[in-house]
Amino acid sequence: MITRSLCLVLGLTATSLSADPLPSWNDTEAKARIIDFVTDVTDPDSEMFVVQADRIAVFDNDGTLWAEQPVYFQLIYGIDVVARKGAEDPAFLTSDALRAAAAGDMKALMATGQEGLIEVLDASHAGMSVDAFQANVLEWLDTARHPKTGMRYDEMLYQPMLELLRYLRDEGFETYIVSGGGVHFMRAFAENAYNIPPEQVIGSTMNSSYQIVEGVPTVVKDAGFSFIDDKEGKPIAIDSKIGKRPIFAGGNSDGDFQMLEWTTAGDGPRLGLIVHHTDAAREFAYDRDSHIGKLVRGLDEGPERGWLIVDIAKDWEAVWPSE
Amino acid sequence: MITRSLCLVLGLTATSLSADPLPSWNDTEAKARIIDFVTDVTDPDSEMFVVQADRIAVFDNDGTLWAEQPVYFQLIYGIDVVARKGAEDPAFLTSDALRAAAAGDMKALMATGQEGLIEVLDASHAGMSVDAFQANVLEWLDTARHPKTGMRYDEMLYQPMLELLRYLRDEGFETYIVSGGGVHFMRAFAENAYNIPPEQVIGSTMNSSYQIVEGVPTVVKDAGFSFIDDKEGKPIAIDSKIGKRPIFAGGNSDGDFQMLEWTTAGDGPRLGLIVHHTDAAREFAYDRDSHIGKLVRGLDEGPERGWLIVDIAKDWEAVWPSE
Numbered sequence: 001m002i003t004r005s006l007c008l009v010l011g012l013t014a015t016s017l018s019a020d021p022l023p024s025w026n027d028t029e030a031k032a033r034i035i036d037f038v039t040d041v042t043d044p045d046s047e048m049f050v051v052q053a054d055r056i057a058v059f060d061n062d063g064t065l066w067a068e069q070p071v072y073f074q075l076i077y078g079i080d081v082v083a084r085k086g087a088e089d090p091a092f093l094t095s096d097a098l099r100a101a102a103a104g105d106m107k108a109l110m111a112t113g114q115e116g117l118i119e120v121l122d123a124s125h126a127g128m129s130v131d132a133f134q135a136n137v138l139e140w141l142d143t144a145r146h147p148k149t150g151m152r153y154d155e156m157l158y159q160p161m162l163e164l165l166r167y168l169r170d171e172g173f174e175t176y177i178v179s180g181g182g183v184h185f186m187r188a189f190a191e192n193a194y195n196i197p198p199e200q201v202i203g204s205t206m207n208s209s210y211q212i213v214e215g216v217p218t219v220v221k222d223a224g225f226s227f228i229d230d231k232e233g234k235p236i237a238i239d240s241k242i243g244k245r246p247i248f249a250g251g252n253s254d255g256d257f258q259m260l261e262w263t264t265a266g267d268g269p270r271l272g273l274i275v276h277h278t279d280a281a282r283e284f285a286y287d288r289d290s291h292i293g294k295l296v297r298g299l300d301e302g303p304e305r306g307w308l309i310v311d312i313a314k315d316w317e318a319v320w321p322s323e
Numbered sequence: 324m325i326t327r328s329l330c331l332v333l334g335l336t337a338t339s340l341s342a343d344p345l346p347s348w349n350d351t352e353a354k355a356r357i358i359d360f361v362t363d364v365t366d367p368d369s370e371m372f373v374v375q376a377d378r379i380a381v382f383d384n385d386g387t388l389w390a391e392q393p394v395y396f397q398l399i400y401g402i403d404v405v406a407r408k409g410a411e412d413p414a415f416l417t418s419d420a421l422r423a424a425a426a427g428d429m430k431a432l433m434a435t436g437q438e439g440l441i442e443v444l445d446a447s448h449a450g451m452s453v454d455a456f457q458a459n460v461l462e463w464l465d466t467a468r469h470p471k472t473g474m475r476y477d478e479m480l481y482q483p484m485l486e487l488l489r490y491l492r493d494e495g496f497e498t499y500i501v502s503g504g505g506v507h508f509m510r511a512f513a514e515n516a517y518n519i520p521p522e523q524v525i526g527s528t529m530n531s532s533y534q535i536v537e538g539v540p541t542v543v544k545d546a547g548f549s550f551i552d553d554k555e556g557k558p559i560a561i562d563s564k565i566g567k568r569p570i571f572a573g574g575n576s577d578g579d580f581q582m583l584e585w586t587t588a589g590d591g592p593r594l595g596l597i598v599h600h601t602d603a604a605r606e607f608a609y610d611r612d613s614h615i616g617k618l619v620r621g622l623d624e625g626p627e628r629g630w631l632i633v634d635i636a637k638d639w640e641a642v643w644p645s646e
């Protein structure tokens with residue numbers, strides 16, 4: 001049987017084929033598997049047909065939809081805020097972690113461990129309304145530039161993944177982000193970047209409170225974590241917020257393992273996808289030894305579980321959106 | 324100006340008027356205000372036009388979409404489960420609260436306070452997969468009957484509110500439940516009852532864990548509360564899960580005050596609605612003195628805030644869906 005993907009690989013065209021839905025993907029097996037999956041679950045005559053209401057696709061964000069090196073961009077945001085506040089008022093820097101952040105000393109910051117990271121996040125995220133926080137994030141995105149690429153952080157999106165999102169939605173999928181990143185941080189740019197609206201962004205949350213601030217009813221961001229949307233937390237968050245098991249899950253690190261494991265354990269057609277960062281020249285190459293986006297179990301167990309391991313160097317014709 | 328609602332009140336028809344979208348509502352000011360609001364926010368020529376993406380409507384469940392007397396139906400479920408388990412194995416009843424529940428002694432149960440209620444919920448909700456829990460709820464709904472009406476609990480829906488939900492959706496609104504009730508409990512019936520899909524059901528959550536149970540990746544319900552979606556919790560939950568402030572909020576008790584306060588504080592056209600239980604003959608009459616669905620602030624402050632107070636006895640032509 002001549003599959004649609006086989007035709008694309010052979011460069012054949014036929015009047016019954018749609019235009020290539022994934023133009024920035026090379027014609028490798030990865031692209032073929034994705035297109036075959038989507039074709040099957042959307043074909044009413046296929047045994048693998050899935051009704052539209054059940055076509056849920058979930059994606060990690062850091063390292064899956066946008067970049068995450070040298071560290072998570074939200075952490076860079078936090079460090080930049082602490083540095084700015086510390087420059088305005090040195091008394092603001094009340095701990096080793098805050099001083100390390102203000103000095104741009106990543107080694108010293110990492111040495112303060114999880115407690116120090118939480119201090120940086122509290123200092124940069126807490127004590128303001130959600131609206132004010134998101135305005136600050138947008139301002140930062142306008143001026144901040146990545147130390148290696150010189151790009152805006154919200155330009156360091158993966159063009160092939162943007163095409164995948166669009167293709168899925170065009171075929172009746174709802175696309176969600178399920179990320180360890182902060183939900184308020186991501187919502188500042190996710191709709192513009194990915195066409196994923198706020199109600200489809202699931203992430204970690206810090207504490208919030210409802211306060212009347214100068215007579216105005218306001219949701220305020222407080223210190224401390226309410227929920228960390230990572231590892232086992234991802235299936236829990238998906239169950240809690242969506243209430244349906246997805247049929248497609250994409251991630252890039254072992255923080256996504258349980259999300260892919262749970263997704264692909266469901267009955268019927270399921271697809272788990274891992275983005276493997278193999279391209280030092282065009283992006284960043286990292287996996288087993290990286291502190292950020294560590295990927296071990298996914299590489300060791302993914303293939304035997306039937307997950308699709310995407311190799312950026314081989315499978316992506318382009319990385320960033322074109323100018 | 325002849326408004327659509329005025330025409331309906333006067334019994335006039337015109338070829339440009341749609342059929343009555345709220346047939347179980349009497350032709351009172353309540354009905355007119357709702358129709359005028361929806362008409363205005365959906366009219367591109369109106370100053371009050373709201374783009375479809377922002378047409379978010381949120382509704383409490385207990386006492387707003389379905390009944391809640393003599394107590395919340397989810398508590399009746401919990402008590403019934405404890406009674407059944409206690410009958411199978413009396414050793415299961417390890418506390419005053421569990422014994423009171425098994426004996427059907429509501430006074431004694433209430434006397435054990437919040438701690439006792441949590442024991443009943445833990446005993447009836449925890450230690451099983453989400454799927455198993457929801458199957459149990461569906462079984463219970465099939466056999467359980469309300470002590471006063473003799474109806475199935477999922478028949479004790481408010482017909483006028485079902486029509487309101489349908490009308491709003493037909494006019495481009497997304498309708499959400501934002502309830503103190505459990506999200507897994509409500510999802511067992513909300514789609515059938517209200518046409519509200521799981522991802523639009525927001526509620527309280529108990530703890531969950533992700534476990535491999537006999538080799539099967541499973542989300543399991545654990546004991547203890549994770550989040551209580553009541554009072555100040557409602558704006559926090561809406562911000563966390565939807566990320567947009569609604570333009571329409573409906574509730575019935577002071578547990579909904581902050582949700583209505585926050586909703587109606589937003590810029591542009593907003594509507595807050597309170598269902599006031601005034602009809603002892605056809606349903607239940609309760610407000611200031613009730614332990615369940617207590618309504619004080621909403622009656623005292625709602626009108627001056629511009630909220631619509633719906634009087635069931637006056638404003639609803641029917642209460643339950645017709646046979």
